[in-house]
Amino acid sequence: MSRLVGWLSKISIRLLAFNILLVFLPAGGMLLLDTYEQHLLDAQERTMVQEGRLLAAALETRGRLRSDDARNILVQLGQRHEARLRVLDSTGDLLADSAVLGPQRPSQVEPLPEPEPGARQTLLYRLGSLPFRATHQILDLLEPEVGQAPDRYDTVPLRSGPEIQAALAGRYGSSTRIAPGSPPTVTLYCAIPIRIHGSAHGAVLVSQSTSRILRALYAVRLDIFEVFLASLGAAVVLTLLMATTIARPLARLRRQAEVVVDRKGRIRTGFVPGKRRDEIGELERALAELTRRLEEHLQSMEAFTADVAHEFKNPLASIRTATEMALEVDEPDERRRFLEMIQGEVARMERLLTGAREISHIDARLDQEERLGVRLDELLEAIVEAFRLRLGGRGPTIHLAVASHDSVVEASPDRLTQVFENIIDNAVGFSPPGGRLTITIRSGPDAATVLVIVADEGPGIPEQDRQRIFDRFFSYRSGPAAGDQDHHSGLGLAIVKAIVEGYGGSVVAQPPSRGQGTRMVVTLPRVR
Numbered sequence: 001m002s003r004l005v006g007w008l009s010k011i012s013i014r015l016l017a018f019n020i021l022l023v024f025l026p027a028g029g030m031l032l033l034d035t036y037e038q039h040l041l042d043a044q045e046r047t048m049v050q051e052g053r054l055l056a057a058a059l060e061t062r063g064r065l066r067s068d069d070a071r072n073i074l075v076q077l078g079q080r081h082e083a084r085l086r087v088l089d090s091t092g093d094l095l096a097d098s099a100v101l102g103p104q105r106p107s108q109v110e111p112l113p114e115p116e117p118g119a120r121q122t123l124l125y126r127l128g129s130l131p132f133r134a135t136h137q138i139l140d141l142l143e144p145e146v147g148q149a150p151d152r153y154d155t156v157p158l159r160s161g162p163e164i165q166a167a168l169a170g171r172y173g174s175s176t177r178i179a180p181g182s183p184p185t186v187t188l189y190c191a192i193p194i195r196i197h198g199s200a201h202g203a204v205l206v207s208q209s210t211s212r213i214l215r216a217l218y219a220v221r222l223d224i225f226e227v228f229l230a231s232l233g234a235a236v237v238l239t240l241l242m243a244t245t246i247a248r249p250l251a252r253l254r255r256q257a258e259v260v261v262d263r264k265g266r267i268r269t270g271f272v273p274g275k276r277r278d279e280i281g282e283l284e285r286a287l288a289e290l291t292r293r294l295e296e297h298l299q300s301m302e303a304f305t306a307d308v309a310h311e312f313k314n315p316l317a318s319i320r321t322a323t324e325m326a327l328e329v330d331e332p333d334e335r336r337r338f339l340e341m342i343q344g345e346v347a348r349m350e351r352l353l354t355g356a357r358e359i360s361h362i363d364a365r366l367d368q369e370e371r372l373g374v375r376l377d378e379l380l381e382a383i384v385e386a387f388r389l390r391l392g393g394r395g396p397t398i399h400l401a402v403a404s405h406d407s408v409v410e411a412s413p414d415r416l417t418q419v420f421e422n423i424i425d426n427a428v429g430f431s432p433p434g435g436r437l438t439i440t441i442r443s444g445p446d447a448a449t450v451l452v453i454v455a456d457e458g459p460g461i462p463e464q465d466r467q468r469i470f471d472r473f474f475s476y477r478s479g480p481a482a483g484d485q486d487h488h489s490g491l492g493l494a495i496v497k498a499i500v501e502g503y504g505g506s507v508v509a510q511p512p513s514r515g516q517g518t519r520m521v522v523t524l525p526r527v528r
Contacts, residue, residue, distance in 0.1 A: 040213045045174065045188055048083050052192040052206040055085055059194050065089060065201045070096035083208035084151075087194075090168060090201050092159025151187065151207065152177050158205070167191035167203035186210040249280045253287065260291060267295045304472060308356050311473050315345040315352075352473075355491030359472065359498055366502040369412050373527055376407040376416075376441055376450060383420050384439065387428065396431035396456070398424075403442035407450045409524045411503050419499050422492040423454050423507075423520050430458030430518065444523060449505075452522040460516050466509040470497040500524065 055073065062069050070087035074096055077085075085098040158164055163173030173191040187209050194202040253271070262268050270291040274284045319342050326338035384400050391398075409416075427437050435457040444451050461469060468474050472494040493507075500507045505524040512519055 040216065041188070041210065044208065044210070044213060045190060048188060048190045048206040048208055049172075049192065051083055051085065052190055052204040055087070056192045056194045056204045059087065059202075059204075060196055063196065065095070065194060065196060067095040071101065074098050074101055082212075083206045086158075086205040086207075088158055088164065088168075088203045088205060092157065092164060092168065094158060095202070152189075153205075161189065161191070161205075163189050163191040164203055164205060167193045167205075168200055169193075170195070170200040245278075246280065249274070249276070249284070253284065257287075267291060267298065270295065304356075304359075308352070308473075311352055312349065315349050318342075318345045352491075355495065358495055359491060362495065362498045362502065366415070366499065369415070371410045371412060373408050374411055374413050374416055375405075376409060376452060376524075377402045377405055379413065379416055380420060380439060380441065380452070383417060383424065387424055391428070395428055395433065396435040396437040398428075398437045398439065401438060401440045403440060404450065406443070406526070407441050408527045409450060409503070410527045411524070415499050415503075419496050419522065420452070420454075422496050423522070426492065427454050427456040427458070427518070427520065431456045432458065443526075448526055449523050450526050452524070454520045454522075455512060455517060457517045460511060461509055461518050463511075469493050469509060470507070496522075 058073050059065060059070060065087075067087075074085060074087075077098075085096075086094060087096040089095055153161065159168075161173075161175070163175045166173030170193050172193070175189045176186060177189065178186050187207055190206045192204045192206070193200040194204060256269075256271050260267060260269060260271065271284060271288040273288040274281050276284070322338040322341040322345070326335050326342070329335055329338070380400060384398050387398055424437070424439070431437055437457075438453075438455045440451075440453040440455070442451050442453075443449070465474075470493050472491060474494075497507055500522055503524060505522065507520065507522045510519040510521055
């Protein structure tokens with residue numbers, strides 16, 4: 001029962017309804033059979049009229065209307081006509097009737113095809129054709145026998161028919177009569193005048209039952225019903241197939257989604273990507289990648305929280321120690337020294353709070369900030385000029401080399417300014433007095449990126465720390481910058497990395513090609 005409920009999911013029901021609707025649309029063509037029947041009746045009437053006109057024309061060529069001539073012509077036709085032909089004189093009396101001239105000659109009877117043996121006798125064929133054979137039996141009960149339709153003029157005089165009166169008056173006459181029965185039978189009557197020397201001397205009465213048309217309609221209905229049953233079976237099979245390939249994988253994804261996160265919002269397990277190569281497989285892999293990134297983000301937030309708590313312990317411990325010592329000493333100078341220590345630790349905590357808040361804001365809001373087309377050469381010229389004015393001739397000499405003026409990137413100018421100010425500030429801090437700081441702008445190797453390289457002549461960064469310098473709260477100071485350790489929170493390069501990667505770029509620290517120092521390489525996607 002549970003498997004049946006699994007098959008009858010909402011998507012499966014919709015697919016089944018859609019497929020069955022497509023089946024019913026061609027089946028609705030059965031409603032058009034009335035028009036088809038009318039076309040067949042019109043065609044039958046035209047055929048009857050043509051046969052009557054030919055017989056009337058043959059009699060008119062004789063110059064007189066006699067019973068012998070009419071019988072001879074009907075005999076010569078050899079019953080090669082399907083309708084009943086009768087010839088009447090000017091008073092409405094019967095001169096000749098094709099129905100009393102004998103049956104069709106055996107030589108002109110086409111033999112019925114022999115039934116095909118073999119396949120029809122197999123059990124599989126009989127089981128498959130059981131619905132159709134049952135339908136045939138039902139339709140056979142409704143089909144009238146050809147030639148068994150009663151004729152109205154077998155019980156009433158011929159001259160009483162309005163179509164015959166019209167023909168004897170020189171006009172074409174026709175009528176349709178329905179004989180009662182189960183089912184009722186329909187017979188068409190057409191009367192064509194026989195004109196000799198310009199006046200009507202008699203009439204040709206053509207009559208034929210519509211039973212052949214009904215049989216043709218029954219055959220068409222049966223064919224449509226067979227196609228409908230086959231289409232219905234195909235619709236059910238396709239629905240089951242699509243339910244297997246769509247509904248069940250989606251149900252499996254729903255079950256996985258229910259256990260991914262616990263009630264406290266923690267990720268317990270991830271999506272298991274499948275090996276399918278269709279859209280369902282792509283969705284599974286996308287959800288697996290989504291949970292992986294979400295788990296990494298949560299782990300990063302937990303690690304960040306732990307790092308913040310750890311970084312705050314040291315200044316808080318220093319503040320507590322300095323406060324206890326300041327309460328115990330009586331010397332004003334000693335107390336002032338402890339108070340200055342407390343003030344320095346408070347300033348350090350403020351820097352930590354500012355950096356932590358900045359990184360949190362970048363992680364949450366960078367994608368929502370307005371982005372403009374920024375020319376890196378113009379931006380770096382302004383930043384370099386600001387550093388030159390700030391240094392006032394002290395510190396390293398800053399040189400800007402623009403190897404590519406096609407350096408437009410899509411970003412926030414303020415954020416890019418923050419990136420390069422942090423990098424250049426670190427480079428200035430590591431550079432020795434009188435050293436040289438080179439900033440180069442050039443195209444990337446794939447021409448789709450722009451590289452900004454900031455190279456200093458400082459002591460360099462050990463290989464084991466080149467990746468760690470971008471971690472939060474990690475600070476490496478050596479050489480001229482070693483004495484400035486307490487004034488840095490270890491978040492400057494972490495902010496740089498968060499901004500650059502948020503714009504789809506990257507930042508790495510490399511050793512120089514020759515000599516000593518460090519090369520900071522920022523890669524950003526170029527805007528064409």
